[in-house]
Amino acid sequence: MTRFPPPNPPEGDPRPAVFLDRDDTLIENSTLPREAFPTKPGDLYLPDWVRLLPGVRDACHGLADAGFTLVIVTNQGCIARGAATPAQAEATNARVLDLLARDDGHSPIAAVYAAPHHPQASLNDYRGDHAWRKPNPGMLLAAAEECRLDLSRSWIVGDAERDVEAGNAAGLHPSRCIRVGPESTIPGLAEAARLILDRKNQPERTDEAEIVSTPATTAVLRALDGQPLADETVRTTVVSVAHAIAERTGVAVLSLTTDEHSITATLATHRLAATAFMAELRRATNAWHEGRGGDAPLWPRTPTDD
Numbered sequence: 001m002t003r004f005p006p007p008n009p010p011e012g013d014p015r016p017a018v019f020l021d022r023d024d025t026l027i028e029n030s031t032l033p034r035e036a037f038p039t040k041p042g043d044l045y046l047p048d049w050v051r052l053l054p055g056v057r058d059a060c061h062g063l064a065d066a067g068f069t070l071v072i073v074t075n076q077g078c079i080a081r082g083a084a085t086p087a088q089a090e091a092t093n094a095r096v097l098d099l100l101a102r103d104d105g106h107s108p109i110a111a112v113y114a115a116p117h118h119p120q121a122s123l124n125d126y127r128g129d130h131a132w133r134k135p136n137p138g139m140l141l142a143a144a145e146e147c148r149l150d151l152s153r154s155w156i157v158g159d160a161e162r163d164v165e166a167g168n169a170a171g172l173h174p175s176r177c178i179r180v181g182p183e184s185t186i187p188g189l190a191e192a193a194r195l196i197l198d199r200k201n202q203p204e205r206t207d208e209a210e211i212v213s214t215p216a217t218t219a220v221l222r223a224l225d226g227q228p229l230a231d232e233t234v235r236t237t238v239v240s241v242a243h244a245i246a247e248r249t250g251v252a253v254l255s256l257t258t259d260e261h262s263i264t265a266t267l268a269t270h271r272l273a274a275t276a277f278m279a280e281l282r283r284a285t286n287a288w289h290e291g292r293g294g295d296a297p298l299w300p301r302t303p304t305d306d
Helices: 056-065 086-100 138-146 161-169 189-201 208-213 232-249 271-291
Strands: 002-004 017-020 069-075 109-115 155-158 177-179 217-222 253-258 262-267
Touching (some): 017 138, 056 069, 056 086, 109 138, 138 161, 155 161, 155 189, 161 177, 177 189, 189 232, 189 253, 217 271, 232 253, 232 262, 262 271
Parallel strands (some): 069 109
Antiparallel strands (some): 002 109, 217 262, 253 262
């Protein structure tokens, strides 16, 4: 079991945390080439192969700036299998912190907890289903005690069901346990962070059951002609306007994806409200595009023209 850097709990009341899985949440793993893994695919312990996923650095800075304590919680079975030493795993984690650091060198990550155990470990010292190994909640509970964290206001983000299960077992509300990746409606940490910040900025709600039961609705805007979102300025503006509408209306954006000719939004709201959201996005971005000299609107002027 490793903690890095050593916890240094702040003074005052316990703070909310965002617990973060490492591989395929903060950094690439499944998409790395085979040479990144000298032993078993997935066992990443070479610091030179650490690659942040898109949007992760800004997402971590935004969450930290909003008052969340960020804690990495990662299973490191490669140690149990004898593929890597604890020092190699810690060097890899240190590289993650370096890449996440602000320009002044300060990292938004308060601590890293790593569980080296595995039920089929090659090394006797690490064999077993330890309380720290996710889906067990031990790392979260240890961090809560050592870093003065308020689990009732905390979140966990990871790419696997074991991350969600660890959060639930630690007492986090299911609505605050987010799975990201291709099997989720939330592609990555950038989108998860926006959801967390949207919830933080909304008035406090005591009916968590209502939050969980809120439906997710997916809606699409398709370009009238061509591939206008291939233009970086157009794409960035459309995405920015979507988030501005969400902030103004209080609609939580669960995910937002684009390709060269469309934008797809998954919203935590009913179909009628999602239709109104996309209609406002259509109106605002068409007006912007035509105002900057566009020959035609980006989107059909009415939904029936899509």
